[in-house]
Amino acid sequence: MKKSAFFTALSLAAATATAAPLSIESQGSFAVGGTMKTSQGHYNPRPEITQNKTANDFMAVFNANMQNGGQTLHGDHATVWYQIPTAAKALPLVFLHGAGQSMRTWQTTPDGREGWNNIFLRKNYPVFLVDQPRRGWSGRSTVDGAITATPDDQFWFAQFRMGEYPKFFKGVAFPQDAASLNQFFRQMTPNTGAFDVGVISDGLKALFERVGDGVLVTHSQGGIAGWFAGIKAPDNIKGIAAIEPGNFPFPEGEVPPTITSAFGDIVPAKVSAADFEKLTKMPIIIYFGDNISAKPSKIQGEDQWRIRLALARQWADVVNKHGGDVKVVHLPEVGIHGNTHFMMQDLNNAEVAEHLAGWLQEKGLNK
Template structure:
């Protein structure tokens, strides 16, 4: 037994082969007990039982090779004070690959792997330690006995992105206040301020507003025309490690539903956390044997965009049900869970919502 002291949490790793489980061949690096905004481990970390894994690791998947030609050779200095070198930008480039981590608990209870897919302008950090240093859903679901695969979509985080010679469009960037106003943390446009005393937080919000600065550090640039390579990499991941459950957030709705409709034999359940994009209603019947859970947070009715987005999601769910499928829509306030933002996996009651999702998966027969 190899013991790693990790941010105040003893993390037990039993070094057995991941190949013992075919679907779990490549998994991920251990999520450290998160550091709050001040940078120290939360006081509760030492009180937790060790998180025991039978294996962990990471891999890249997908991508393609692209040839660049016709560019002039130039002289560059790769490090300050270094010796200049000539660089020829012509030649083959490896692009559009996706980075994946996996964590395999010693006491596995989930019958299939659980894939976590993040939303737009974000990375797999979405599912890791919360901005204020609490356990994220990655930790929680590993503790619940799930083999978890967490990825950075193509063009995000450790997946990288191609040069403008290959992707000529430009990425978009968000201002510091954009997520505050758009993710139902604040009360819409004009609710964010650089002065913490002037922030207009929605009443009863569960988002850890005191750690908002830590949250916006997770943001990365995103392209608006990169769906094809993202779908290609996710599809290759599904082919590699599934049958599985896909748990996805926001922008990833358009990817997860689409891939499940194309490969229904590979998906045992879909957990849609406020999907920003539904599937194709014309192909709803493809999901008739895949149970679907849709979860929505609070303050939707007073938002400028989310009533329409939720409406499209529910209409898609109705199409699946009309085709003989099973779709459960949970509006958290309706079941007594209030104050949740769009980033409900980070909210202060994230454990309660993780329990709700896990209980649903138990009822669907996906947990031993």
């Protein structure tokens, strides 16, 4: 069979690795959470339409209906894609993406290898992938938003610690061929409305209420929504694994000062003591990758994640002081090297997943 140009570019050998076929018991998608808004007035199913013979008839109908009151808009929900493997474990993994991303973060890698979706299905975990409200498949927003067409690929290349464009960091585990980088840039997707932690964590709460107990896995910006989901649904969220989260909720009276960087500061989040206590009742693991400076750096990615790693360690100390169970894993310190901000897509994503699987087993979350 002739190889397609697509699979040639993405490394056919990687995309068709000799793994056994996956056995899926069931799969599907649904929406959870969200709200509905209604326009003023009373809906008339037969509005008067003034036809403009030079305009498209459908647009005339549409424009007339926009003046027709009493209509509803269903939005701000989370969209979920799930797969349940044969002989599934009892506790599913729920995956939430980070900034500018969607569930594609977990589905595959830029060079066509299996992503954490398949890797954990092979470990018999039910997998639920989330597109947060106002992003990706959940694009219907109840607030107005503007989507700009500002070129910014090089900013994200630096922020995600791939290197200093166009050069990759030495030894970085991200696939460095042009086709893979092209695929990575094309997985970026915009918000259709304002990023709202409350709306997103409400969607996660609704998801866990529907599926029951499970473990939440977050990435980057999704981390802050994950902490608040843990506060809102502590009975169902049995553990949280956070991949390079950007901020952390400290209890009132113990919030550290703003932590500074030449590339942007972090103001730590604040919650009540009662809400904070809920996060001390579940095991939590936090991962950070490579190329994070130990001191102020002139390199964007190194310095931005220096302050986030430092804040993560401060937060872990506070949670553990209150009886919690937080572990911060800086991957180079445990012998796993080269990881970018996207360790679930890096060349060693299976090795990082294996470390996470070991933690799940240690905490009794692999039942």
